[in-house]
Amino acid sequence: MxxxxxxxxxxxxxxxxxxxxxxxxxxxxxxxxxxxxxxxxxxxxxxxxxxxxxxxxxxxxxxxxxxxxxxxxxxxxxxDQWYKYNLEHQDRLVTRNDEIFKRRLDRYKYHIRYPERSFEEHRTDVSEILNEYNALLDSGSYMFGETICFTDIALMPFVRQCAHVDLDWFNTNFPGLAEWLNNLKGAELFxxxxxxxxxxxxxxxxxxxxxx
Ligand SMILES: N[C@@H](CCC(=O)N[C@@H](CS)C(=O)NCC(=O)O)C(=O)O
Known part of the structure; x- marks a missing residue:
């Protein structure tokens, strides 16, 4: 080839x-x-x-x-050294996204298909992880400081999907994460x-x- x-x-x-x-x-x-x-x-x-x-x-x-x-x-x-530092922490966040957040996101987004829990409960499940992401952004514009890294890019499409279920709710409750998402969505790369x-x-x- x-x-x-x-x-x-x-x-x-x-x-x-x-x-x-x-x-x-x-x-x-x-x-x-x-x-x-x-x-x-x-x-x-x-x-x-x-x-x-x-x-x-x-x-x-x-x-x-x-x-x-x-x-x-x-x-x-x-x-830009996306994957040079904090490798273990970066991998842990991405694995958690793929193994746990994605599952919760599907249940929140398609809550009608998962009636064993209420919409609010599904929302609480995603909030738990969104709060962790939001807290990481207290100390910088991106997950590991002032520059983009592997984790930001690996998580962004999933956070984006989650945000779009109810953008007002997302923007109100996770302001740091909302700003992070807007920056990445507006970037030339995306x-x-x-x-x-x-x-x-x-x-x-x-x-x-x-x-x-
Ligand atoms: N672990 C895989 C997951 C990929 C994945 O599930 N992609 C979805 C589309 S968003 C898919 O192909 N779904 C079809 C299926 O699961 O049969 C990866 O990270 O590449």
Whole structure:
């Protein structure tokens, strides 16, 4: 293969964090936009679990976990040292997001499907973790100080999704986190990974993504 290939879905938070890391590290790749409800066979051939994002490297090896894709990109190029300090703490926060916050977020967002708890209880569950994020931001604009790091980017798409369930509530209760989110949402990095790509057609070339 001549280049790396990313299978992605625009609105998937895991794919967003992978795309942001690839953009930051300026790794060129072929973007293949897919639909979750109509996943191409090639995706399953590369990774039987069929989730996105999947990155197939130009040497044929495959990363099918968003965190692995991020770390692979940062190993190639990490000019602002996103993943150089506080590694254990950074990993702990991201794992907690993926293993606990994401589950709570789904229950809060789709509370109608989880009637065993009330909407308020689901909201309390996400609040517990949002409060921790908010407290981290007491001492800086980003999770680990005044500059963006791996954790900010890995968490942002999930916090964004959570905020949008009820933006007024989010902004009122987590002001530091709301400002953090607005900064990241408004940043060129995020905007650069959100264009609407044409759907990839099996057997054809996707969209080549290159960086100046
Ligand atoms: N642990 C995976 C999770 C990826 C994931 O669950 N992606 C969702 C889309 S947002 C997906 O592909 N869902 C389809 C499915 O679970 O079958 C990662 O970090 O890449």
């Amino acid at each position: 001549k280049h790396h290939v990313l299978y992605s879905f625009r609105r998937c938070p895991y794919a967003m964090r992978a795309r942001m890391a690839l953009a930051y590290s300026k790794v060129p790749y072929e973007h293949r936009e897919i639909l979750l409800r109509d996943r191409p066979q090639t995706l399953y051939d590369l990774s039987p679990k069929g989730t996105v994002p999947v990155l197939q490297l130009d040497n044929g090896s495959v990363h099918d976990e968003s965190v692995d894709i991020m770390k692979w990109a940062l190993e190639k190029n990490d000019p 905007k650069s990974i959100m264009p609407k790509y044409d759907l990839w057609v099996e057997g054809e070339m996707g969209t080549l993504v290159t960086w100046a």
